[in-house]
Amino acid sequence: MKKQALAALIALSVSIPAMAATFNSPDKVFIKASAAHAITVENWDSGENAASTFTNAYKFTNSYRISHGLLGAKADVVMPEALQRNMSVDLSTIMIDDLDGKMPLTTFLRDRLKNHSMVVLKNNHLVHQHFWNNMDENSTHLDMSVTKSYTSMLAAIAVSEGKLDMSKPVTDYLPELNNTGWSKATVQEVADMRTSLKMTPTKGKSWDDRMTGAQGYNGDLSKTYPNGVADYFKFVTSVTEPMGSKYMYQCANTEVLGKIVEAATGERLADLLESEIWQKVGMENDAFLMSDPSGYPMASGGLNATTRDLARTGRMILNNGKNYLGEQVVPKQFIDNLFAGNDTVRSAWSKGKESALADGWYKDQFRLLNVGGHNILAMVGIHGQVVAMHKETGIVIAMNGGYPMTETPRMAISLFHKVIPAIIDAINEYKSK
Incomplete structure (x- = not known):
């Protein structure tokens, strides 16, 4: 009887057309509480509040629910693969x-880096996971600029389908940017952060609060910015270096890249994230994608x-863009190019502060x-999301994580020169025993 019920449930789930990503307004009940x-x-994203709010960040803004593909999903949705645990590395033994x-x-992560969760895979196997700060394996967390890499993967998929040409000018897709700093940029230069836009950062920050205001990040400014972040682009009118050099x-480059993909x-973009990545990788949980008031x-x-779904994304990338069933999700050529680089991006990197x-x-x-x-390929967020x-x-x-300051050398050194190499070396040593 149970088997019959399960079969009926599966039949129902694959017969109902997939719903588009669902748009939601800020959660007034949560905000009041x-x-x-x-x-x-206005202050939810401050360093002081990060530990309390980053697991519920999307509730402070407009957002989309990104379905991972259970009941109501289309037939080609990929269900999650069970992560097997055939080895275990105790992080508390790494000094x-x-x-x-x-x-x-573990002490360094929790007390010095303000880490909230971690999942470590080797191939398809779970090596380690922990969830602190009242999180569990089903808890979502604000991933900050890790998001940028997903936007780029959606661009790569569009390229593979013949819909997007990265060598073309930005204005071929967004003619409204003709009188902005992007007027001479190619899509590839935008994706590589090689535009050298002349920005007007807010005092004490590395970004312009007008952009986050247009996004509705800290309250509804839709009367000032009725078209959301698109109304911010007009403030960026020039560049400081030769284009592409x-x-x-x-961050404004990624907002333009997303607009180009659309x-x-x-x-x-939210529908593409749901249908092209979230329902093809084999994610375990729904995600949420914050939005400006216009719906972008x-x-x-x-x-x-969830941190486990971030790990599944990383595994897909290391599997040459294929999910665990061997189905191509992200083009292999795109991933090969990430690892190979080229002289242009190497030269551009050498001139930047990083x-x-x-x-x-x-x-x-x-x-x-x-x-x-x-050689570490990384998707990086400014508060310790990696x-x-x-x-x-x-x-x-x-x-x-919720490191209380952004873009600091100490956090970057701690993560990339200490934590990540130490874990890789510990796993390698374990396997060699």
Whole structure:
């Protein structure tokens, strides 16, 4: 009887057409409850509040629910694969140097880096996972600029379908940007952060609050910015370096890239994330993608996903863009190019401030860093959100965190020169025993 019921459920789930990503307004009940803790729409993303809010960030803004494909999904949705555990590495046995001497990696992660969760895979096998800060394996977390890499993967899919040409001018897809700093840029230069836009950062920040205001990040400014982030682009009118010559990390580029993907495909970015990635990789949980009031997602930093699903994404990338069933999700050529780089992105990286961190490059919204002899492909968020992928060993390290400051050398050094290499080396040592 149970088998018959299960069969009926499966038949029902594959016969109902997939729904598009569902748009939701800010959660007024949640916001009211947050006020009792002195947390408001205006201050939810401050360093002080990160631990409390990053697991519920999407509730403060407009957002889309990104279905992973259970009941109501179309027939080709890929169900999650069970992660097997045939080895286990105890992170508490790995010692990390800090100012006051050596300490266990778990202590360093929790107390110094304000890490909230971590999932480590080797190939298809689960090596380690922990969930702190009242999280569990089904908890979503704001992933900040890890989102950028997903936007780029959607661009790559559009390229593979013949809908997008990365060598074309931005204005071929977005003619409204003719009088902006992007007027002479190609789509590829936007994806590689090689536009050197002349920005007007808010004092004490590396970004312009007008952009986050247009996105509705800290409250509804739809009367000022009725078209959402699109109304911000007009403020960016020039560049500081020859177009394409220098790497300069600027979130506005990713917002433009997302708009280009929508223009090229004729589809909403949130719907593409759901149908082309979330329902094809084999994710375990729904995700949430924050949005401006006009309905355009925050392409540069709005994803809220579980750490296990971030790890599954990393595994798909290391599997040459295929899911665990061997079905192509992201084009292999795109991934090969991320790992190979080219002279243009290497030269651009060498002129940017991040070159002090490591040799490498920034290409298509991913970083490739050579650290301690390891070539690490990374999706990176500014508060300690990372998906680090080591191709030679098949290791994926996915983590979420709430480091209270953004873009600091200490956080970058701690993550990429200490934590990630130490875990890779520990797994390699385990396998060699």
